[in-house]
Amino acid sequence: MTRGLILAIESSCDETAAAVVERGSRTLSSVVASQIATHARYGGVVPELASREHLRAIVPVVRAALAQANITLSDLDAIAVTSGPGLAGALLVGITYAKALAYAQNIPLIAINHLEGHIHAVLLNERESATDCHPEQSRNTDWLPELSRNTDGLSERVSNNDCHPERAKRVEGPAVVLHPDAGASDLASESWETNQPGAPSSLQPLAERVGNQEPPPDQPALALVVSGGHTHLFLARPAHGAWTYTLIGRTVDDAAGEAYDKVAKLLGFGYPGGPWIDALARHGNPLAVPFAFSQIKTKLHLAGKTPRTKAALTAPIANLDTHFLFSFSGIKTAVLRYVELHNLREEAHARAARLFPPQYGHPEQSIKDCHLEPAHNTDRHLQPAHDIDCHPERAKRVEGPAVVLQPGAPEPVLSLPNACPESDGRNLTSETGETITPKPPATKQEALALCPQPTLDLIASFQHAVVGDLMKKTFVAAESLGVRRILVTGGVAANRELRARFTAEAARRHVRVAFPTLALSTDNAAMIAAAAWPRLQAREFADQSLSADPSLALGR
Numbered sequence: 001m002t003r004g005l006i007l008a009i010e011s012s013c014d015e016t017a018a019a020v021v022e023r024g025s026r027t028l029s030s031v032v033a034s035q036i037a038t039h040a041r042y043g044g045v046v047p048e049l050a051s052r053e054h055l056r057a058i059v060p061v062v063r064a065a066l067a068q069a070n071i072t073l074s075d076l077d078a079i080a081v082t083s084g085p086g087l088a089g090a091l092l093v094g095i096t097y098a099k100a101l102a103y104a105q106n107i108p109l110i111a112i113n114h115l116e117g118h119i120h121a122v123l124l125n126e127r128e129s130a131t132d133c134h135p136e137q138s139r140n141t142d143w144l145p146e147l148s149r150n151t152d153g154l155s156e157r158v159s160n161n162d163c164h165p166e167r168a169k170r171v172e173g174p175a176v177v178l179h180p181d182a183g184a185s186d187l188a189s190e191s192w193e194t195n196q197p198g199a200p201s202s203l204q205p206l207a208e209r210v211g212n213q214e215p216p217p218d219q220p221a222l223a224l225v226v227s228g229g230h231t232h233l234f235l236a237r238p239a240h241g242a243w244t245y246t247l248i249g250r251t252v253d254d255a256a257g258e259a260y261d262k263v264a265k266l267l268g269f270g271y272p273g274g275p276w277i278d279a280l281a282r283h284g285n286p287l288a289v290p291f292a293f294s295q296i297k298t299k300l301h302l303a304g305k306t307p308r309t310k311a312a313l314t315a316p317i318a319n320l321d322t323h324f325l326f327s328f329s330g331i332k333t334a335v336l337r338y339v340e341l342h343n344l345r346e347e348a349h350a351r352a353a354r355l356f357p358p359q360y361g362h363p364e365q366s367i368k369d370c371h372l373e374p375a376h377n378t379d380r381h382l383q384p385a386h387d388i389d390c391h392p393e394r395a396k397r398v399e400g401p402a403v404v405l406q407p408g409a410p411e412p413v414l415s416l417p418n419a420c421p422e423s424d425g426r427n428l429t430s431e432t433g434e435t436i437t438p439k440p441p442a443t444k445q446e447a448l449a450l451c452p453q454p455t456l457d458l459i460a461s462f463q464h465a466v467v468g469d470l471m472k473k474t475f476v477a478a479e480s481l482g483v484r485r486i487l488v489t490g491g492v493a494a495n496r497e498l499r500a501r502f503t504a505e506a507a508r509r510h511v512r513v514a515f516p517t518l519a520l521s522t523d524n525a526a527m528i529a530a531a532a533w534p535r536l537q538a539r540e541f542a543d544q545s546l547s548a549d550p551s552l553a554l555g556r
Helices: 036-042 047-068 088-105 114-131 206-211 256-266 273-281 310-314 329-341 345-355 444-449 453-481 496-509 526-538
Strands: 005-010 015-022 026-034 078-084 109-113 221-226 231-239 242-250 403-405 485-489 512-514
Touching: 005 047, 005 088, 005 526, 015 047, 015 526, 026 047, 026 114, 036 047, 047 088, 078 088, 078 114, 078 526, 088 109, 109 114, 109 526, 114 221, 114 231, 114 242, 114 485, 114 512, 114 526, 221 453, 231 453, 242 453, 242 526, 256 273, 256 329, 256 453, 273 444, 273 453, 273 496, 329 345, 329 453, 345 444, 453 485, 453 496, 485 496, 496 512
Parallel strands: 005 078, 078 109, 221 485, 485 512
Antiparallel strands: 005 015, 015 026, 221 231, 231 242
16 A cells, blocks of 8 residues: 655745655655745846746755655655646746656656645645644755855855754755744744734634644635735635635735735835734734725626636636625725825835845845934834744744744844845955945844834734735625635735734634644645645546646636
8 A cells, every 4th residue: 555645846936845745644844945035136026037946946855855755756656746826937847847757757747726735735734733743854964955056156055954853954045945844833932912002802822723723524614815926715615535616706906915015115125025014013003094995896897708817717807706806906005105195215215225235136225315213112122133043942934034933022033035145145246346245134123123103003004904804805705605614825824913813803703714834824845745635546647748827727
């Protein structure tokens, strides 16, 4: 009898990931190569650069996943790969490599929708929590790959920089971050400030409210997939070990995570914007700026017209209930108008110049004529960034390599990648021949000191409005469909306020709500392997003609 081992590859956007999962319920390894440092200087993902980084990372990442799981290619029962939606070039890298491996090993190839993978991230977490079968990872680091970038004379040194031998392995350099699923206990150090204006009252520690719930038996669930590229509501129904999906609602323009990135850039913060907004919002009044979402009207002008994309053809917006449609371009514009009305643009430019000096690659920012003095607020209890500790009981990874939570600290220490990834920690030479010493990554402490209280209030109000809109429409949809179980997943699901408010509302309505672990919230391959397990059982395989589908739809 086979072990049901699936090697999964995920390369839909800006993270190269590989994982080995046993029978869809036990993660043996999960490796992620993050490209945040590459794209941060541009304020967003550059598709061509993403494809090149995938090409560079795909082989060592897969090798690391196999070695971490202590298996070889011959032990695999199938290979799963994300076939869409996503960036065409990025998807092709993963698909081509997966097809080659499947062909060489003569094992099945399974194509997985990226959105379905996010839904299965929650289900995988529930199954692993129920069986308590987190495998013990080896402390031996002989398998760690040696990566080099000889073309530019730059190199990446791989070292054993473990946060914990059973929890996480991290590789130096901007390319590779190794982390098996951290488990629900990673939420133990997170807390919610109940004295914050607008914060829900009577909230237990987040780990008790989320990680320790007994998973319910298979039953229909409403899944909210919310990330930088997607904001969708699906009705997920189990059927004979597999799942079927019906699209209930979606965004008609920007995704929620996209709005976070654009607002963060507008206010002078780095990419990705989610960690910055989430960390700074705790210091503002969420009711200071009255942002509101208008009701989306029926798209009569789209009725009867041929949709322009395959996803729209599967579920035309004109056929969806407008009560379950999202729109985040309006609030993004509202923040822009607020910035212009209150003359905050110069402040934002000055803040960006201080956090990301132009000589380190931050685009189009100038220090000249920008003067911004640190805001002195002695009640914020700041903790020096250099106090970060990698011990599992003192430091927890929240979203990519960006956020570190420290128990006992009033807020997380937030550190984004250096805006000049090519420096590799060494001195640079400017166009005039001047030697430039790379600036350490900007921290939350620095950003907080450069934010006057009105700016913090604006950030808090923006997040409060976005989370409120997501929560309102999700729970109304669940009530309308008679669903008593809600799954919240995707990169934005790592947001603290979103988790706290969804959990509180679910308790008030006596509805179950589940989230993936923070490591499973962002793009990873373990969720792809989990989604592939029912297809392996049903023998739903792809052939060698499989290609990328950037607009691949899920459900009907």
